[in-house]
Amino acid sequence: MHELPLDTFLIAPETALREVMLAIDRNTFGIALVVDRDRRLLATVTDGDIRRGLLRGCALDTPVSALLSFREAPPVTAPPQADDAAVLALMAQHSIRQVPLVDDAGHVLALRCREQLPAPDAAPRALVMAGGFGKRLRPFTDRLPKPLLPVGDRPLLQRLVEQLHVAGVRRVSITTHFKGELIRDHFRAGEDFGLAIDYLDEDVPLGTAGALALMDPPEEPLLVINGDILTRLDFRALRKFHAQHQAAMTIGVARYDQQVPYGVVQTCGDAVTAVTEKPVQNFFILAGVYLIASPAWAHLRRGEACDMPELIRRALAADLRVLSYPITEYWLDIGQPRDYERALADVASGRF
Numbered sequence: 001m002h003e004l005p006l007d008t009f010l011i012a013p014e015t016a017l018r019e020v021m022l023a024i025d026r027n028t029f030g031i032a033l034v035v036d037r038d039r040r041l042l043a044t045v046t047d048g049d050i051r052r053g054l055l056r057g058c059a060l061d062t063p064v065s066a067l068l069s070f071r072e073a074p075p076v077t078a079p080p081q082a083d084d085a086a087v088l089a090l091m092a093q094h095s096i097r098q099v100p101l102v103d104d105a106g107h108v109l110a111l112r113c114r115e116q117l118p119a120p121d122a123a124p125r126a127l128v129m130a131g132g133f134g135k136r137l138r139p140f141t142d143r144l145p146k147p148l149l150p151v152g153d154r155p156l157l158q159r160l161v162e163q164l165h166v167a168g169v170r171r172v173s174i175t176t177h178f179k180g181e182l183i184r185d186h187f188r189a190g191e192d193f194g195l196a197i198d199y200l201d202e203d204v205p206l207g208t209a210g211a212l213a214l215m216d217p218p219e220e221p222l223l224v225i226n227g228d229i230l231t232r233l234d235f236r237a238l239r240k241f242h243a244q245h246q247a248a249m250t251i252g253v254a255r256y257d258q259q260v261p262y263g264v265v266q267t268c269g270d271a272v273t274a275v276t277e278k279p280v281q282n283f284f285i286l287a288g289v290y291l292i293a294s295p296a297w298a299h300l301r302r303g304e305a306c307d308m309p310e311l312i313r314r315a316l317a318a319d320l321r322v323l324s325y326p327i328t329e330y331w332l333d334i335g336q337p338r339d340y341e342r343a344l345a346d347v348a349s350g351r352f
Contacts (some may be wrong), residue, residue: 009033009111013042013065017050020064024050029113031098034064040106043068044075044098077102080109085236087112089166093194124220124239126169129211129288130157130227131177131202136336145179147227148186149340152347155186156334157227158193165194167235169223175211177202207307208288214302217294221250224308226288230343230352232329233289241325242291248320249296249312252289254331257282287327295320 008027011020011034023032024047034043045064053067054060076094078087080101087099097114130147137146147157157174164172172190176183176199183199190197200214212224221242223235233252242250259280266274286308299314300306315322330352334340346352 004029006108006110010035010039010108011045011064012037013068014063016061017053017058017064017067018060020045021047021050021060029098029111029115031111031113032064033100033108033111034068035108039108041075041077041100041102041108044100075100078112079103082112084117085168086166088114088117089168124167124169124223124235125171125173125218126164126223126225127173127175127200127212127215128157128160128225128227129175129208130183131175131180131205131211132228137334137340140337140340145176145182146334148179148182149334151230151334151343156230156343157183158186159230160225160227161187161190161193161195161197164223164235169195169235171196171198173198173200173215174227175200175202175206177205205305206303207305207310209300209308209311210304210306212292212297212311213300213304213306217297218292219294221291221293224290224292226333228334229288229332230334230346231287231289231327231331232352233327233331234329238289238291238325242293242323245323246321247291247323248293249315249322250291251312251322251324252287252327253284253324254287254327254333255282256285284324284326287331288333289325289327 004027009032011023011032013034020032024030030046032045033041034045035041045067049067058066076090076096077100078090080103082101090099091097091114099112100108101110101112102108130145132146140149148155151159161172172195174183174187174197180199180201187193187197200211202211208226221239223239238250238252257280259278261278264276264279265272290308296311296315299311299318312322332339332343332346334343
């Protein structure tokens with residue numbers, strides 16, 4: 001689809017509806033942007049808006065500003081730095097096909113139209129592991145399962161579900177065990193969160209990978225994520241990496257630094273060759289985020305408890321392609337009281 005100059009879409013509030021209709025017809029994108037003299041966005045107008053105005057009694061020589069009195073909400077916009085994924089998510093959320101890009105002062109800088117954007121990937125599916133007891137977080141988890149602990153103004157798991165929605169996920173399965181009915185009551189079928197949610201109830205805990213065997217092997221790689229992590233990971237970028245490298249499993253890893261509290265002595269036989277004072281050792285650890293393609297399902301047995309490290313070992317033993325994906329964005333595993341306190345502080349301070 002060709003691109004048109006932004007001026008093609010801009011109209012003044014005093015422009016007659018007849019002229020607005022001609023402008024919309026000329027630009028072929030079905031929209032005009034009403035702006036003031038400084039090009040600040042006042043409203044968006046579509047051919048449907050004009051039809052509704054005519055049904056309300058407006059004449060063709062009525063200024064377009066007359067339509068604005070019928071508006072109940074401001075136009076949907078995005079900041080100029082918004083990428084294709086963010087704009088597509090806004091379009092899906094509001095059932096629209098055009099999004100103006102405006103700066104902080106409201107000036108129109110560009111218009112993104114659905115026809116100009118790449119086709120979205122097939123909507124991926126996610127599995128969220130939320131069946132743990134959260135014993136290390138007692139007494140916080142005496143009444144609530146860990147994924148429902150409030151972090152700021154909403155539960156931890158709700159934050160994750162909302163992030164998955166923004167990333168294009170439209171179907172989420174949640175594993176439950178401990179106080180699973182509370183999770184069901186909160187999320188229900190997902191109708192309040194813009195996606196479909198179903199539940200895999202574990203009669204007995206099956207570990208961090210065993211619940212996968214309760215599902216059929218997926219046609220598309222399945223995003224598996226622990227329900228007790230707080231992260232800004234770009235799930236779309238993770239999926240793109242996985243597809244580009246044709247992996248059977250892609251494992252999100254986080255850097256973990258550990259300082260040895262002593263001077264470390266290096267030796268050759270009984271001779272000292274060096275001393276390093278309190279060195280820091282660096283590791284990559286499992287971050288509780290995985291993309292798993294169907295070949296890995298052959299290494300799971302229904303009803304058998306299995307943790308993710310064991311599934312990874314089985315995949316490696318079968319010569320499957322297993323890749324790591326370093327998480328450079330914010331990431332926090334909420335496993336202990338001090339982690340939960342840090343999450344509360346990070347959200348309160350805006351760090352997350």
